[in-house]
Amino acid sequence: MSVLQPGFDGTEPPDWLRRALADGLGGVVLFARNLAGHGQAAGLVAAIRGESPGVIVAVDEEGGAVTRLEARTGSSWPGNRALGVADDVGVTTRVARRIGRLLAGAGITLDYAPVADVNANPDNPVIGVRSFGPDPHLAARHTEAWIRGLQGAGVAACAKHFPGHGDTVTDSHLALPTVNVSREVLEERDLPPFRAAIRAGVQAIMCGHLLVPALDEVPATLSRTVLTGLLREELGYRGMVVTDAIEMRAVAAYHEPGEIAVRALLAGADAVCAGVSAPDGSSVYALRDAIVSAVREGRLPEERLAEAAGRVRSLVEWHAGQAPARAAAAADPADDPEDDLGLTAAEAGLRVTIAAGAARPVLVRAPLVVEMSARTSQAVDAVAPPGFAGALAELLPGTRGISVRAGEPLPDLGDHGRPVVVVVQDAARYAWIRDLLDEAVRARPDAVVVEMGLPGPPAGAVYLATHGNSRVSARAAARWLTS
Known part of the structure; x- marks a missing residue:
């Protein structure tokens, strides 16, 4: 035993x-x-x-x-x-x-x-x-x-x-x-x-x-x-x-x-x-x-x-x-749990690509967040996987989040003039995510794209790669977009 x-x-x-x-x-x-x-x-x-x-x-x-x-x-x-x-x-x-x-x-x-x-x-x-x-x-x-x-x-x-x-x-x-x-x-x-x-x-x-x-x-x-x-x-x-x-x-x-x-x-x-x-x-x-x-x-x-x-x-x-x-x-007083080390480390892992002619966005109005991800690996044991819309809503109350799964259509991206943030995970590995992402960017060229898995070719006016799908990585990206 x-x-x-x-x-x-x-x-x-x-x-x-x-x-x-x-x-x-x-x-x-x-x-x-x-x-x-x-x-x-x-x-x-x-x-x-x-x-x-x-x-x-x-x-x-x-x-x-x-x-x-x-x-x-x-x-x-x-x-x-x-x-x-x-x-x-x-x-x-x-x-x-x-x-x-x-x-x-x-x-x-x-x-x-x-x-x-x-x-x-x-x-x-x-x-x-x-x-x-x-x-x-x-x-x-x-x-x-x-x-x-x-x-x-x-x-x-x-x-x-x-x-x-x-x-x-x-x-x-x-x-x-x-x-x-x-x-x-x-x-x-x-x-x-x-x-x-x-x-x-x-x-x-x-x-x-x-x-x-x-x-x-x-x-x-x-x-x-x-x-x-x-x-x-x-x-x-x-x-x-x-x-x-x-x-x-x-x-x-x-x-x-x-x-x-x-x-x-x-x-x-x-x-x-x-x-x-x-x-x-x-x-x-x-x-x-x-x-x-x-x-x-x-x-x-x-x-x-x-x-x-x-x-x-x-x-x-x-x-x-x-x-x-x-x-x-x-x-250890030098290892203060209140210093938000996790957020600092997640921010250091962010990488941003801004399209030619585009400016860095600063979200000041509650956006529409469209999240697309495939089923996570069985190694992931999340009871309630972190959502990017929730992280943004902490900073911009009124943020609207919509999850789209394989086989489902995109929602209306007009949504009364809201800014649009498209969140994907491992888009390079899934054709259906890539197709919907391309469709979203055509409909809203000003969209911000956040990749929370391994990054692929940049898309959208701004492409933000977090290099991981965790609550703190979502918080880091949300802070970057609103600061």
Whole structure:
């Protein structure tokens, strides 16, 4: 049980989870479905630790679009791409430290962040703005800065998704992605951020559900060549390796959960993440039973399981030893939570293109905001995704917002002479968004276009790229348009 990190439903520990913790369950992962605010999060973690003080409590808190503690409001922090565009490692360190302080206040042990992937493919459906960028050296220095910031606040970091999820066109939540490049390209492009993470003393690395033919013919999660040969022996990593969620179709389509857990442990993983559990916890106990059977049958050496459990304990011991760092971060007068660091960092990630002959607009009247976005990646766990119209309405009461989905027509853009702001996300990846955007700009050449994903060709009189879809990035763009 010590090598399992399951999720659960509800905002309180269910009975099965309490039993599993008493039986030696080593970890728990929290999602937005478990969290209803900072105070509740701290109470939930305290209840979990009341059953097992040494349990690892993990969460995905990347900043940007992927947030669990702020899923209902949108993140107070820009995501990795905005930080990479600003390219100030000091700011990246401070943002990660502040996220660490937030997590430490809730009692979290481990943050499944940062994303260390180099987003080499602009058509990537699941990484995108979650990456610091397409340049491996930039991604490496910000990965290292982010880890130092988070772990400096006494919370363990987890670099993901080894050996690199950036050059894929498939979402591993839905199918198995393949990275078809040479070993030399992997070495020069994908591995530098993970090398930097190891230099920074990262406490955990998450392997990706990826097929990399240049390395092995099985997914990285199940590959001893990748997890032991490359990560351990070549890169020299000694910390805990955790799998991505094993219910993701990239691996779940090929093996039963218990078999995935056994093969991952054989490959060199130390902890198995299962984001979705049966309501009675039977699926977690089935994973335990599959691991025990594999040991008894001689398929999984007992010493390999003991090694994995030892690395889990080492992370717990590291966290226990970071109590002074957490106290110092919480009391640091130079790290004032009222300084709006998140907004400052998001503003630094803005980039603006003004069309020839156009002037910089300053919105003084409430505009019509037309927002167009496709379904977000399953990595995003937002209960109420942030809206740009809401951010503008805080500054210009009376702002009218309309959301347009695929197959729906544009609204009337005349709307009594209101200024028009068209907000898109990853327009370059979706033909229907590009078509509607072109139609909107033809109808209103004076429109302001705000891109909250990866930017494409500029459109409109003014094209504003936030490099991320978070509440604070929306606030930053709204402030720019009204100042």
